[in-house]
Amino acid sequence: MSRQAYLRILVYTASIIMYIGNMFYMTWVNRNNPVVNEQVEQFKSLELRFFTTWTYLLQVGYAIFALGCDLFIVKNAKNKNYSLPSPITDFREIIFSGLVWPCTMVVFTIFWGLYSYDRRLIFPEFLDAVIPPISNHVIHTMIVPVVLCEVVLRPRKTPENHARNVSQLTLHLCVYFSVLYFTYIERGIWLYPIFKKLFGTIYFVFAIAAIAALFYIFYYIQWPITNMIHGSKKKVEKKKAKLEKKVK
Incomplete structure (x- = not known):
């Protein structure tokens, strides 16, 4: 367990x-390559309303919180009897399982799916001047390996109730x-060009x-993946029972 904690900290x-x-x-x-036009200014004024931004900030917040949790575990x-308070572990689990994982996978799937088909539907050319290619991949691609590492390195149980x-x-x-x-009502625009084409x-x-x-599909997919990597709930409990016997 401590080895996995060290890897998660990394x-x-x-x-x-x-x-x-x-x-x-x-x-x-x-700052060094300022681009001034109506589209860019509009994007910057609405940047915090994009779902990708929400997911990105969610990942940052979760990483900081989880890092703190694992530092306490390693400390x-x-x-052998130490464990984080259940409210903290419950909060960590619900944030990752209920938000970080499904939101990340949907952002990656929809963005690159539409980008491959017609980038103008999701990421118009003018955004290249605001979001460099490297940053684009950090925001839309690298978020996936991060959550996959979490799934691989942190054993979890499938909840008895998903409510x-x-x-x-x-x-x-x-x-x-x-x-x-609300953005459409307030500004008369859709944040994503695809909705402008489909609206009406x-x-x-x-x-x-x-x-x-898609969000719910990805939410439920995480549990078979988790069980495949770490074993089902029954197997995890059997392993714990064996370890307890060895300790005794």
């Missing part, structure tokens, strides 16, 4: 450096879709429904 530290370093890099690029490694995680994810989506629609047609409803469904 991953969290590297990801925090990567995320924060990317923020400074993007700021530096925009108390000699104490809490699913409810949190549903609330998160409702809030975001409200922001998306039946395909708009289908697109929203499909995106929402």
Whole structure:
């Protein structure tokens, strides 16, 4: 367990450096190569309303919180009876399982899927001047290896009841879709060009429904993957029982 904790600490530290370093890099690029036009200014004024931004900040926040958790675990490694308070472990689990994992996988899938088909639907050319290629990959690609490392390095049990995680994810989506629609009402624009093309047609409803469904699909996919790597809940309990007998 301590070995996995050390590896997680390494991953969290590297990801925090990567995320924060990317923020400074993007700021530096925009200061040294200022691009002034209506589209760029509009994007900058709405940057915090993009779902990718929400997911990026969510990953940064989770990495910092999880790093703190594992530092305490390593610090108390000699104490065999030590464990983090259940409210902290529960919070860590619900944030990762219910938000970080599904949001990350959906951002990666939808962004690169649409980008490959027609980048103008999700990432118009003018954004290249604001978000350099390296930053684009940090924001939309590197977020996946980070969550995959979490799944591989942190054994988890499939919850007996998914209601809490699913409810949190549903609330998160409702809030975001409200922001998306509010932006259209307030500014008369859609944050993502694809919605501008689909709005007013039946395909708009289908697109929203499909995106929402994708979140829940990815949420449930994480458990078979986790069980495949770490074993089912019963196997985990058997391993713990064997270890306890050896200690006795």
